[in-house]
Amino acid sequence: MIARVKAATVLGIEGFLVDVEVDLSRGLPGFDIVGLPDVVVRESRQRVRAALKNSGFSFPLQRLTVNLAPGDLRKMGSAFDLAIALGILVACGVLEPEHIDGILALGELSLDGTLRGVPGVLPMIRAAERDGVSRILVPVENEEAAGLITGVKIGIVSHLRDAVAVLEGRKEFVHPKPVHFDLEQKADTDLSEVRGQHAAKRALEIAAAGRHNLLLLGPPGCGKTLLARCLPGILPPLSQDEALEVAEIYSVATGQAQLRLSLNRPFRSPHHSSTIAGMIGGGAQPLPGEVTLAHQGVLFLDEATEFPRSVLDVLRQPLEDGVISLVRHGYSIAYPSSCQLVLAANPCPCGFLGSKVKECVCSGRELSSYRRRLSGPLLDRVELQVWMGALEASDYATFGEPSHVVRKRVRGAWRQNSAAVSKTEQTISKNAIAVLEAAIERFQLSARAVSRIRRVAWTIARLDGRDSTQAAHMAEALTYRLAL
Amino acid sequence: MNSRQKGDRYELIATRYLCRRGYKILTRQYRCPYGEIDLVAMDGKVIVFVEVKGRQSTRYGLAQEAVDRRKQRRIWRSAQHFLWSQGKSQYLCRFDVIAIQEPILGQHEIQHIVGAFDGWD
Numbered sequence: 001m002i003a004r005v006k007a008a009t010v011l012g013i014e015g016f017l018v019d020v021e022v023d024l025s026r027g028l029p030g031f032d033i034v035g036l037p038d039v040v041v042r043e044s045r046q047r048v049r050a051a052l053k054n055s056g057f058s059f060p061l062q063r064l065t066v067n068l069a070p071g072d073l074r075k076m077g078s079a080f081d082l083a084i085a086l087g088i089l090v091a092c093g094v095l096e097p098e099h100i101d102g103i104l105a106l107g108e109l110s111l112d113g114t115l116r117g118v119p120g121v122l123p124m125i126r127a128a129e130r131d132g133v134s135r136i137l138v139p140v141e142n143e144e145a146a147g148l149i150t151g152v153k154i155g156i157v158s159h160l161r162d163a164v165a166v167l168e169g170r171k172e173f174v175h176p177k178p179v180h181f182d183l184e185q186k187a188d189t190d191l192s193e194v195r196g197q198h199a200a201k202r203a204l205e206i207a208a209a210g211r212h213n214l215l216l217l218g219p220p221g222c223g224k225t226l227l228a229r230c231l232p233g234i235l236p237p238l239s240q241d242e243a244l245e246v247a248e249i250y251s252v253a254t255g256q257a258q259l260r261l262s263l264n265r266p267f268r269s270p271h272h273s274s275t276i277a278g279m280i281g282g283g284a285q286p287l288p289g290e291v292t293l294a295h296q297g298v299l300f301l302d303e304a305t306e307f308p309r310s311v312l313d314v315l316r317q318p319l320e321d322g323v324i325s326l327v328r329h330g331y332s333i334a335y336p337s338s339c340q341l342v343l344a345a346n347p348c349p350c351g352f353l354g355s356k357v358k359e360c361v362c363s364g365r366e367l368s369s370y371r372r373r374l375s376g377p378l379l380d381r382v383e384l385q386v387w388m389g390a391l392e393a394s395d396y397a398t399f400g401e402p403s404h405v406v407r408k409r410v411r412g413a414w415r416q417n418s419a420a421v422s423k424t425e426q427t428i429s430k431n432a433i434a435v436l437e438a439a440i441e442r443f444q445l446s447a448r449a450v451s452r453i454r455r456v457a458w459t460i461a462r463l464d465g466r467d468s469t470q471a472a473h474m475a476e477a478l479t480y481r482l483a484l
Numbered sequence: 485m486n487s488r489q490k491g492d493r494y495e496l497i498a499t500r501y502l503c504r505r506g507y508k509i510l511t512r513q514y515r516c517p518y519g520e521i522d523l524v525a526m527d528g529k530v531i532v533f534v535e536v537k538g539r540q541s542t543r544y545g546l547a548q549e550a551v552d553r554r555k556q557r558r559i560w561r562s563a564q565h566f567l568w569s570q571g572k573s574q575y576l577c578r579f580d581v582i583a584i585q586e587p588i589l590g591q592h593e594i595q596h597i598v599g600a601f602d603g604w605d
Contacts, residue, residue, distance in 0.1 A: 026574050028564055029602045061530065061576045061599070 003090035003097060006104040006133060007068075007083035008124035009075050012326075012333035013252045013288060015120065015127030017104065019069040020080065022087030027063040033084075035068030038076045038285075047078075047109045048085045055113035055160045060092040074329050076285060078108035079118040082137065085109060085160055086167070099167040104128045107139040113160035117141025122244075122251040122259065125149050137163050138176070144259040145251060147179035148244065181243040184262045189229040192402040196395030197223055203386040203480060205406055208234045209413035210459030212452075213319065213341040213381060215304075215374075218388030219358075220351045224344035227388075228300045229267070231342060233403040235298075236411045237263040242296045245336065249295055253288045266297030268339075272306040276314050281335050286328045291318050294339035304343035305373040312378055315341065319381050343382065345374070357390055383452045384480040413462040431471035432457065439478050453477050494538035495522055498582040501594050507532065516565040519558035523582075524566060530576045533563045535600075538584040538592075551581050556601045 003022045008015050018035075031045050052059050066084055068075050083105040089095045106124060107115040121142040128136055129151045136154045138146045146154045155173040157163040165171035191201065200216060204227060207214040214231075216224040238246060243263050250260040270278065270290040281289035291299055299315075301307060318324045322338030347353040349370050353360040362370070379385070436457075440450060454469070457477035461469045499509055507525040514521040523534035537550050559579065567573045581600040586592040 026576065028560060028567065028577050029579070031602060061578055 001091050001093075003087040003100065005083040005087045005090070005100050006102075006128075007080045008104060008106060008127060009073070009077060009079065010120035010123055010252055011073070011331060012286065012335060013123055013249050013292075015123035015125070016073060017124075017127055017131055017133070018073070018075060018080070019067075020083040020087050021067040021069060022084065022091045023065045023067070024060055024062045024088075024091040025065070029061050029063065031064045031066075033066045033068065035066075035071045036074050037068060037080075038074065040078050041068070041075050041080055044078060044081045044084055044109075047081055047111065048088065050111040051081070051109040051113040051160055052085055052088065054111060057089060057094060058092075060088065062092075064088065064091075074331070077118060077120065078116075079106045079120070079124070081109040082107040082115060082139075082160070082163060086163065089164065095164065095167060102134045103167070104133045104136045105163065106137065106142070107157070109160060115139035115141075115158055115160065115163070119255045120252045121145040122148065123248050125152065125154070126248070128152060135173075137166070143176045144179050144261065146176035148247070148259070150178070179259075179261060181238070181240060181247075181261050181263045183237055184264050189226060189233065190403045191230045191234060191406055192399050194223050194227050194230060194400055195398065196391045197227060197388055198400075200227055200386045200388045201400060203384045204231060205234065205410060206456065206459055206463065206480075207231070207340065207342070207384050208406075208410045209463050210383075210417075210456060211340050212383040212456055212459065214343070215379070215382045215385040216342070216344045216388055217347050217385070219355050219390050220346060222388045222390050224388060225302055228269075228298075228302070228342045228344055230403060231298050231300075231340075232265045232267045234406045234410050235265045236407065236414055238265055238296055246296055249288055249292055249336070253293060266294050266339075267300065268294040268297070269300040269302055272301070272303050274307070274311060276311055279311050280314050280318060280324050280326070280337070281333075282326055282328070284328075286326060286333055288335050289324075291315065291324065291337040291339055292335040295336045297339055298342055299339045300342045300344070302344050304345045305370060307373075309373055309375060312373075313375055316377055316381065341382065343374070347387075354387070355390060380446060380448055381452075383456045383477075386480065409463060412465075413459065416462045416467070417459075427468035428454070428457075428474075429468055429470050432469045432474040435471050435474040435478070449481065453481065456480060490538060491536075494584050494586075495536050497538075497584055497592060497594065498523060498534065498536040501582065501596070502534070511566075514562065514566055516562050516569075518561035518565055521559055521562050521566065527578070530578050531567070531572060532578045532580050533559060533566075534580045534582055535559055536582045536584070538586060540586055546583065546585075551600065 001024055005020045007018045007020050009018055033042055049059055086100055086105050090097055090100055106121060108118050110116055117139045122145040129149060136152055137157050138154055140156055140158045143156050154176055155166050156176050157166060218224050247260050268290050277283055279289045280291055318337035319341060324335045324337050326333045348360055348362045349366050350361050352358040457469045457473045460473040460476050502525050507527050510524040510526060512523055514524055521533050522536040525532045535551055578599050579601050581597040583595040584592050
C-alpha cells in the first residue's frame with residue numbers, strides 16, 4: 001500500500017514541491033527515508049514515531065519506506081514531518097487515500113504531536129499556488145505567511161490529531177486571518193536632524209531618486225553614518241509585489257516563522273568583519289547574504305575601507321546584475337540582489353586628509369595603500385561620490401528639510417521615470433552632450449562611467465521636473481565623480 | 485552458579501512467563517552466523533524476537549540497559565536470518581526485551597518491554 005502526500009522544501013529563496021511516498025511492506029520492522037534527505041529530514045523518523053504514538057495512533061509493525069521525490073533534489077528542513085506522518089497513517093489504513101489527495105502538508109512535529117512552525121513557508125505556499133495544489137495544511141505559527149496568500153485553500157492546524165480531524169472532515173478548515181503589509185512607523189533618522197552638509201544631502205536625494213550607489217567621504221564625526229541612515233526614510237515605500245518578495249527572502253533567511261510584513265525598504269549595515277559568504281550568501285545549507293537581505297533596499301557599508309578587499313569585490317557582480325548565482329550541491333541558486341550600495345569612509349587612515357582644522361599625519365605610502373582598499377572596478381560602479389567636510393559653527397543653527405518633504409520630490413522623480421520607460425530613449429540636449437564629450441576627452445572615462453554619468457544626469461533632470469537632460473544636469477552629474 | 489547457568493535460568497523464567505501469557509514458543513536460543521536470539525515466540529500472528537536479560541543487582545545498571553545498539557543490530561540480523569531460513573518472511577514481527585531483576589534467588593521481578601526497538605538506528 002503506497003500513500004502519497006505533498007510536502008515542500010526551499011532552494012535558494014524558491015519553494016519546491018516534494019512528493020512524499022510511504023510504502024508499508026511485510027518483513028522486519030524498520031523505517032527508512034530515501035530521496036536525498038539531509039540530517040534534519042532523516043531525524044524526522046524519531047519525531048514522527050513519537051508523535052504518532054503520543055497522539056494515540058499505533059506505529060506500524062512493518063517495514064516502512066519513505067521516498068521523497070524528485071530523488072535528485074536535496075531535501076532540507078523539518079517541514080516534512082507532517083506529510084510523512086500523514087502518509088504513514090494512510091499506508092496503515094487510519095486515513096483513506098482520498099483524504100490526502102492533492103494535499104500539501106507542512107510542519108515540524110514535536111514529540112507529543114504538536115505542530116511547530118517552519119521557516120520558508122511563504123515561498124512553499126507560493127510554489128503550491130503555482131503548481132495548482134488545492135489544499136494546504138499549515139501550522140499555527142505560520143499563520144501569517146498563510147494569511148498573505150489568497151489563491152489557495154489553506155487550513156491552520158495546531159496538532160497532528162487536528163490535522164487528521166480536518167482531513168477526515170470531522171473538523172472545519174480553519175482559514176488563516178488575512179494579513180497585509182503595512183508601513184512601519186518606526187523612529188527613522190530624519191533628514192532634518194542632519195546639520196549642514198548640503199552638498200551631501202543633495203547627493204543623497206539624487207541617489208534616492210535614481211537608485212544610484214553613493215560614496216560618502218569625510219573626516220570622523222561629520223555625519224556620514226547619520227546621513228546614510230536617512231536614506232530609507234526618503235525612499236518611496238515598497239510596492240505589494242516587492243514587499244512579498246522581501247518577505248520571502250526574510251522568511252528563508254531568518255529561520256523564524258515570523259514574517260516581515262513591513263512596506264519599509266530594508267536597510268542593512270553589516271559589520272566590516274563580515275565574510276564573503278555573509279555578504280553574498282552561501283554556506284553548506286545556503287542562506288541569503290546581506291546583499292540579498294538588502295534587496296529592494298539599501299546596503300550600507302560603514303567604514304568601507306575596513307572591509308577586506310575580497311569582500312568588497314564580490315559585490316561587483318551582484319551590483320551590476322541584481323542577482324547572485326551560487327552553485328551548491330550541484331544546484332544553481334539565484335538570490336535577488338538589487339540593492340542600492342552606500343559606502344562611508346574616512347579619506348585617509350588618520351581621517352583628517354583635507355580637513356581645515358586638523359592636519360593629516362598620514363605618510364604618502366599609507367595614503368596610497370589606503371586608497372587601494374576600494375578597488376577601481378568597485379568605485380567605477382559608485383555613481384555618486386561626495387566629500388563631506390567638518391561642520392562649521394554656523395551649520396548648527398540651520399535645520400534641513402525634513403525627510404517627508406524630500407521623499408515627495410523623490411517619489412515624483414520615480415513616477416516620472418516609470419512613465420518615461422515607455423519612451424525608448426531619454427532625450428538629452430545638444431549642450432549636455434557637448435559637456436559630456438568634453439569630459440570624456442579630458443578624463444578618459446570608461447564606457448561604464450559614461451553610461452552611469454548619463455543616468456545620474458537624467459535623474460537630476462527628473463528631480464528638476466524636466467523631461468530632457470540639460471547641460472547643467474550633466475555638469476552636476478560629472479561633479480559627483482570624485483575619482484576623476 | 486556460573487553465568488551460563490544464570491542465563492539459562494533467566495531464559496526459563498522468561499519462557500514460563502510468555503507461555504502464561506499465551507505466547508507460543510517457536511525456538512529457544514536460535515543461533516546463526518550473525519548472532520543469537522534468546523527466544524522466538526508467536527504472539528497471535530506476530531512473530532516476537534525476545535532478548536532476555538537478567539540482573540542480580542542494579543550495580544551495573546538495569547538489565548534492559550544492557551541491550552545496546554550493537555546488540556540490537558545483531559538481533560535484527562539474526563531475526564532476518566530466521567525469517568528467511570524458515571520461510572516466514574511474510575509475518576509481522578516485533579522485538580521485545582524481557583528484563584528480570586532477581587536480587588534474592590527465587591524472588592524475581594519481570595519487566596516485559598513490548599516493541600523495545602525497531603530495525604533502524
